[in-house]
Amino acid sequence: MWHKPRLMTAVSDLLLLAGGVALLVAAVIWGAPRLRLFPLNEVLVTHELREVRHSDVQQVLSALLHGNFFTVSPEAIRLSLEQLPWVRRAEVWRKWPARIEVRIEEQQAAAHWGDGQGELVNTFGEVFSAPLTREQPLPRLSGPTGSAGEVLRRYAEFAQLLKPVGVLPAHVALSPRLAWLLKMENGMLVELGREQAKAPIRVRLQRFVEYYPSLSETRHGRPIAVDMRYPNGFALRFPASAVQEVKGKK
The missing domain is CATH 3.40.50.11690 (Cell division protein FtsQ/DivIB)
Known part of the structure; x- marks a missing residue:
């Protein structure tokens, strides 16, 4: 390969392109909060709540829904919700492009x-x-x-x-x-x-x-x-x- 300049040039260009793409992706993810990209527009609780108070859920969500779609931590939200009375288990996940969905299993x-x-x-x-x-x-x-x-x-x-x-x-x-x-x-x-x-x-x-x-x-x-x-x-x-x-x- 060392005796084939054209091949070496092509490989070099490919590596540079891959590096550039990686830097671009990293810049978007790192810079998204600062550029106000991918904002969260909706939080959906998928099941009706009978025992858990809506005000308690809202308090947890308002304390943790900072940043954007990529930076919000579903795991942190889940752990906080499971500390509430009457919550047996919670599931939290991102729904592209701008929604967080929450499912709460209540204690019976x-x-x-x-x-x-x-x-x-x-x-x-x-x-x-x-x-x-x-x-x-x-x-x-x-x-x-x-x-x-x-x-x-x-x-x-x-x-x-x-x-x-x-x-x-x-x-x-x-x-x-x-x-x-x-x-x-x-x-x-x-x-x-x-x-x-x-x-x-x-x-x-x-x-x-x-x-x-x-x-x-x-x-x-x-x-x-x-x-x-x-x-x-x-x-x-x-x-x-x-x-x-x-x-x-x-």
Whole structure:
């Protein structure tokens, strides 16, 4: 090739042209903000928002939508949006030539979580913090850290088993020792204890459902608690006043 001047000249011209194009592109990208090229003209939120406040979204966008189409950071916007209450996930992308599109997946509350400090459980069994924007008849779940998904799954199972008696759990609690306790809508406590191979939780709750209609027919009235931790039976606890009244009549 060194003995072919014309070829060397052509290669040199090609390299110069490629270099010039690269410099031009770099100059356009670097200089675009200063030359006010490629301005953003529109921001589109693609889904209707029910829980997330529009004012919060606008505040995030107004703080981060500086520069032009190329310099705005979709990732920074996404991370900021996901810090808002009721936002589970956000997606942000550029839409040529002058638009930013935002998709927000809102949290869907399935239950209250814990001791009433504003924590909720979503339908995926994830704990999040957000104020309720309207009245919702949500059950309360509680358990050790990391157990929200399992407690939510068990709540759905318990609610299905209890349908025949028409009373749902208002509170499902899992203790640190992995024992289950239900508080029914009528205030009755149902102690189910720990999962056992010989007497599974499901079987014990089915036994409770079977005998539930007769529980209000006891001579002491309706019990305040039912202990279902026994393999083949259960124990009842009554208000102390009811027991004393019965004792006085003997």
